[in-house]
Amino acid sequence: MFIPGLExxxxxxxxxxxxxxxxxxxxxxYARAANYINFELVQAHxxxxxxxxxxxxxxxxxxxxxxxxxxxxxxxxxxxxPFINIKEFHSLNVQLVxxxxxxxxxxxxxxxxxxxxxxxxxxLGDPQGLQGPCQNDGLVLxx
Numbered sequence: 001m002f003i004p005g006l007e008x009x010x011x012x013x014x015x016x017x018x019x020x021x022x023x024x025x026x027x028x029x030y031a032r033a034a035n036y037i038n039f040e041l042v043q044a045h046x047x048x049x050x051x052x053x054x055x056x057x058x059x060x061x062x063x064x065x066x067x068x069x070x071x072x073x074x075x076x077x078x079x080x081x082p083f084i085n086i087k088e089f090h091s092l093n094v095q096l097v098x099x100x101x102x103x104x105x106x107x108x109x110x111x112x113x114x115x116x117x118x119x120x121x122x123x124l125g126d127p128q129g130l131q132g133p134c135q136n137d138g139l140v141l142x143x
Contacts, residue, residue: 006059039064041096046138049113052100063138064105068095068120070113085113095120 013021024032040046046063053062070091076083083090097106111120 003114019103025115037104037107049099050138056100059139059141060139061138062100063097064097064140066095066140066142068093068117070094071109075115080115082112089113129140 021123049063050061053059054116070085070087070089071094073090073092075090083089083092085093092109093115094107094109094115095110095117096104096108099105108120
């Protein structure tokens, strides 16, 4: 693996070193995610989100937009069957909720590829899922 060096040159790195670097960066991002990814239930935040969507699209009470995608995985060994999605490749079914500025309000990335989107939506009200839109009068739109 080649990584750009400090002076514009290339640094050669082993796969193990690259894996360790990626692992450390991922852990650092995950540790800070809650500082940036949150669905505030304070009335002022709900009002601001609704006003933002109303201003750009004329839609009232919208708190966010939701969409999902399947993120491809390498075959996860003997327990790979639950990760096979409808298009017959291994994946995680990832869903995001964004505000009118496209800032991420919520991310759900713990469902296997075989889990249907409607099942993920049913679980969004669980304590470990998305609690925001299920506890206010706003709407979350999806396509």
